[in-house]
Amino acid sequence: MVDEIDEYTIDDDFEKPKRAKAPFIKYLREDRLPHIFCPGCGNGTIINTFFKGMEEANIDFENVAMVSGIGCSSRIPGYIKCDSLHTTHGRALSFATGLKVSNPDLDVVVFTGDGDCASIGGNHLIHAARRNINLTVICINNNIYGMTGGQISPTSPKGSYGSTAPYGNRDKPFHLAELVAAAGATYVARWTTVQVESAAKSIEKGLKNKGFSFIEIVSQCPTYFGRKNKMKTPVKMMDHIKNSTIYINNTKLMSEHELADKIVVGEFVDKSAPEFTDNLQELSKENYGDKTLRRSAFLKNFDENKE
Amino acid sequence: MVEKLFIQGNEACALGAIKAGCRFFAGYPITPSTEVAENLARLLPKYGGSFVQMEDEISSMGAVIGASWGGSKAMTATSGPGISLMQENLGYAFMTETPLVIVNVQRGSPSTGQPTMASQSDMMQVRWGSHGDYEPIALSPSSVQEYFDFTIKAFNLSEKYRVPVFLMTEESIGHMREKISIPKSVDLVARKEPTMSPDEFLPFKNRKNATNPMPAFGDGYKVHVSGLTHNEIGYPDTNNPKTHAVLVKRLCNKILKNREKITSVKSEFTDDADVVVVCYGAPVRSVTTAVKEAREEGIKAGYLKINTPWPFPDDDVKAVCESAKDIIVPEMNLGQMVHEVERVFAGDAEVHLLSKIGGELPKPSEVLNAIKSVGGN
Numbered sequence: 001m002v003d004e005i006d007e008y009t010i011d012d013d014f015e016k017p018k019r020a021k022a023p024f025i026k027y028l029r030e031d032r033l034p035h036i037f038c039p040g041c042g043n044g045t046i047i048n049t050f051f052k053g054m055e056e057a058n059i060d061f062e063n064v065a066m067v068s069g070i071g072c073s074s075r076i077p078g079y080i081k082c083d084s085l086h087t088t089h090g091r092a093l094s095f096a097t098g099l100k101v102s103n104p105d106l107d108v109v110v111f112t113g114d115g116d117c118a119s120i121g122g123n124h125l126i127h128a129a130r131r132n133i134n135l136t137v138i139c140i141n142n143n144i145y146g147m148t149g150g151q152i153s154p155t156s157p158k159g160s161y162g163s164t165a166p167y168g169n170r171d172k173p174f175h176l177a178e179l180v181a182a183a184g185a186t187y188v189a190r191w192t193t194v195q196v197e198s199a200a201k202s203i204e205k206g207l208k209n210k211g212f213s214f215i216e217i218v219s220q221c222p223t224y225f226g227r228k229n230k231m232k233t234p235v236k237m238m239d240h241i242k243n244s245t246i247y248i249n250n251t252k253l254m255s256e257h258e259l260a261d262k263i264v265v266g267e268f269v270d271k272s273a274p275e276f277t278d279n280l281q282e283l284s285k286e287n288y289g290d291k292t293l294r295r296s297a298f299l300k301n302f303d304e305n306k307e
Numbered sequence: 308m309v310e311k312l313f314i315q316g317n318e319a320c321a322l323g324a325i326k327a328g329c330r331f332f333a334g335y336p337i338t339p340s341t342e343v344a345e346n347l348a349r350l351l352p353k354y355g356g357s358f359v360q361m362e363d364e365i366s367s368m369g370a371v372i373g374a375s376w377g378g379s380k381a382m383t384a385t386s387g388p389g390i391s392l393m394q395e396n397l398g399y400a401f402m403t404e405t406p407l408v409i410v411n412v413q414r415g416s417p418s419t420g421q422p423t424m425a426s427q428s429d430m431m432q433v434r435w436g437s438h439g440d441y442e443p444i445a446l447s448p449s450s451v452q453e454y455f456d457f458t459i460k461a462f463n464l465s466e467k468y469r470v471p472v473f474l475m476t477e478e479s480i481g482h483m484r485e486k487i488s489i490p491k492s493v494d495l496v497a498r499k500e501p502t503m504s505p506d507e508f509l510p511f512k513n514r515k516n517a518t519n520p521m522p523a524f525g526d527g528y529k530v531h532v533s534g535l536t537h538n539e540i541g542y543p544d545t546n547n548p549k550t551h552a553v554l555v556k557r558l559c560n561k562i563l564k565n566r567e568k569i570t571s572v573k574s575e576f577t578d579d580a581d582v583v584v585v586c587y588g589a590p591v592r593s594v595t596t597a598v599k600e601a602r603e604e605g606i607k608a609g610y611l612k613i614n615t616p617w618p619f620p621d622d623d624v625k626a627v628c629e630s631a632k633d634i635i636v637p638e639m640n641l642g643q644m645v646h647e648v649e650r651v652f653a654g655d656a657e658v659h660l661l662s663k664i665g666g667e668l669p670k671p672s673e674v675l676n677a678i679k680s681v682g683g684n
Contacts, residue, residue, distance in 0.1 A: 029531070029542075032542060062527070063525070065524045065525065067373070077531070078531055078533065078542070078543065081529055082529055083376075083524040083525065083528070083529055083530055083531075083532075084530075084531050084532065085372075085373065085376060085524075085532045086531065086532065086533035086534065086535065086543075087369065087372075087396075087399060087534065088369070088395055088396055088399050088534060091365060091366065091369045091395075091396060093366075094361065094365065094366030094367075094368075094369030094370050094373070094396075095369045095370065095372055095373035096373060097333075097359065097361070097366070097369075097370045097373060098331065098333060098359070098369065098370030098371055098372060098373025098374035098375075098377065098381070099373035099374065099376060099377045099524060100373075100377075101331065101357045101359055101370070101374060101377075102331055102357070102373065102374035102375075102376075102377025102378060102379040102381070103377040103378060103379075103523070103524065103525055105525070106377070106524060106525050123362055123363065123366075124362065124365075124366050124369075127361075127362040127366070280357050283352045284352055284355055284357075286352075287352040287353045288352060288353055288354060288355040290355060291355075292330070292355050292356065292357055293330050293354070293355030293356065294378060294379075295378035295379070295523055296328050296329070296330035296331075296356070296378070296379050296380045297328070297375070297378050297379055297380045297406065297466065297497070297498040297523070298378065298497050298498050298500060298523070299328060299495075299497060300495055300497045301495075302328055302354070
């Protein structure tokens, strides 16, 4: 028998192990954490990659505005401490077009996904690229609809499984980088969550490019794509991505058949062409004598003589 | 000095938009509204504004919302089929309290219907077309002058209440040419900027029946704007029943509790009227003639013209028509606003629909016959 039990006391001097702070946490809305992304999701890697590219491009974060549609990738701007429009499914690029035209001085970044920009938003994607409007689009392509529970998307590989393709996907997938390049974008690259350094470099170049920049990042969705396609762990998914990757310069002599299961990475377009809001500014200078009027909603009087 | 012009309705709308400070237009060609876009494509670059022809009406509405958050007074113009496509992003504009103006030059419908003929068939579409509970503002001009005046009014209401405002006209007014006066200066409502620091500012604050200030993107307020149910900061809070109820009720109440300030009607000969014609838009033109003719024949008839179909001016309609035994509602559809009139009277007066579809306005003689047939004899 024990007469007396020592009281359990908390040692005040005990130092909690310090968690290393992420270098880019200063750009995040910490009051919104924890985020909703699944363990192993590529979104975190891509957020870090974006900020690395942004800093390398010397972009003033105070000048960044983000626009997104609907889906897992489109939730990213909600965690970033900047002005952000979280819009309707597929329509992010149309909102971004209005925002950029209204205030061309903003650095407008669009986060989107394969379902958002290539399926429901396909028309807006090709037209934004055709206009060569100065937007930087980060398209996180995870080949699946994650937010709604694992349905196949327009980029799901042939034969892959999804909740709406229980017998395997029989459709041919879209190749987004090639599609946007054909539509007229002036900077187009595709990388994966495995090649973060290259992806950051492309984001840097995309932000610097005065025109429509499209950076597709093939990412892993272990929760839905992986689980339904015998790659349950993030590591297995990333291994698969890594092993499927082929650099664009090495594809020249390969047939379509040989490339069917490959992820072609690299820069697809890097050129210059007249930009949409620049053209509008020129038009304004010719007809109005100045650049376009900013913040018209806040004005009470308009200079009537200035026609 | 007042400028006198003889112009088309849709052109008057474009001039009104410039006068109201609209400096952004995004749209897609559609009959019978296209002249609004064409005129603004010509005018906007002269006034430091931007015109963008988008790939469809869905993106037109998206671009207008984006431009509004960029700090521009923004509008689009379309007709029934285009409104159908805009409904998705219109719901987003209501949810995020984005000021903008949508011109709807109504044509015969459903579907592609009669592109070059007039109708009033979208009155309920703009009231209920997007999913969910919300309260729109809609203005209905009945002359080219009113089309100009109401365009300015639409922008002012939109900025004051941070809400999309519909300008509901018909092909007939859109394409009609009339003499109008353009005043030298007009009263404009500027968007209210926040005065507090970004740390203190709540862009979606639960203020009772009042509208929150709205910063532009790039002003340093770092607003998160989401169509998801959001809290006062703007952060999604979708599984909280209270957040949703508070938000949606506030969005509706800021319009409904200010109904008297928003609504406007005009009436004549209603003091002793047995029959009152309750009308809006183009048919008003026939009604005024018909009512005068009825009076000349000794029939106690009057009319009430509704300038603001939404929010419906319940009290004004009820007050003006108090003595009436019969109410006639002429509409260029198979009966839409008549349901609102019936709701207001709830059996206190006999409400008759005078419906005409096919693209022609009801004639004064048809309205006069209706007045006579309901007991004016």
